Amino acid sequence: MSETHDHSHDHDHPTHTHDGKPIQEDPLPSLEAQILEASVRELLIEKGVISSDDVRRAIDQVESRTPALGAKIVARAWDDPAFKETLMSDSDEALMAFGIDMRPTELCVVENTDDVHNMVVCTLCSCYPRPVLGIPPAWYKRRDYRSRAVREPRAILREFGTDIPEQKQVRVHDSNADLRYLVLPQRPDGTEGWDQEKLARLVTRDAMIGVSDVLEPADIDD
Amino acid sequence: MRGPQDYGGMPAGPVDPEKHEHVPTHWEKTVDAMMMLLFDQRRRLARVDESRRMQEALGDDYHKYPYYERWLQAISWLMLEKGVYSQEELEAKKAEVRARLEAGSHGS
């Protein structure tokens, strides 16, 4: 089917032309998708599989998961060496302190150092540490990032404005199975004596995916 | 035999971190919530792996679906496959919802 023709009657919202050029993603669902969503939801409710209360509560849960959780975890790991050790060796145990349950997956924390920069992708779908970061960003789920992050990670990093020196290893993690990855960025200089709450403000979602650095101390207000 | 989902290393365009980003809509969160409920430990009505199989079965259409519309389609096919509802029930429900939406009412 040619994507240059108008197929407005069905669910075609092509995100790419055939030569791989991206078209901006439209977050508004087609009428057909709206109809299908309402139909599936109402049938599941009529069949007693789920209730509308269940759906409301689940949406609340989706909304409660944000990168602020991940930032708190990173800030605590920066500030508390014993916590960091647990986080790296037994993340389930460390996450219990935050009331976070990753099951049936496991969180794998990968640490940036002077020698290694970590970056996360899921080439096969969109695996992402949702309990600590929430819904993945749209670019993470798109063909462009999923295709190129494994083959030309440094080019992707540059598109995010992140330049990694040649002598530093870039280590890509393809999140393809039962682990979910969280990058533990390096604590910036000039943050000595900061409390965890202030440290957490430096930690962006993109830094925990590994496509950006954390903010600089000068970037945040006191 | 490379599945349509197997993007690793394939040619693709640039990533525009600003343009390729939007705040998840209520509609997207609703689909997300339904997935969570169907896959949860208590219901176990389906596994995420089954949903991925259904998405991969889209073949070339895989690339055309917006993300949450793809998941939604997969869920619906899975519910049909598992006999949670029948094709006839789904078609009847869709006709009812379509009439409601086109009449501009918000009865759901």
Place this chain on the structure above:
Amino acid sequence: MDPKFQPGDSVQVLHRDQPGHVRTPMYVRGKLGVIERIVGSFPNPELLAVGHSGLPYKMLYRVNFKQGELWEDYDGAPDDTLEIEIYEHWLAPV
């Protein structure tokens, strides 16, 4: 279940065609890597995908690859690596 491989072991990802849902992307099939860690045993996703229980469980490893092994034209730095999770039945000793 005893793991067949230990961290540091050299392995090759099997280069086979398999219909159905699999979690081994094409770009690592046939490639040489090194076991980074044993993750543990998990339900087999190839069976979960068709509604089975996933038994018998499969041992899962993280495997580290040199980017230059994966892509002939890799133009990053020579030490750049990639890590991915591979189930035991997709790995052969080298």
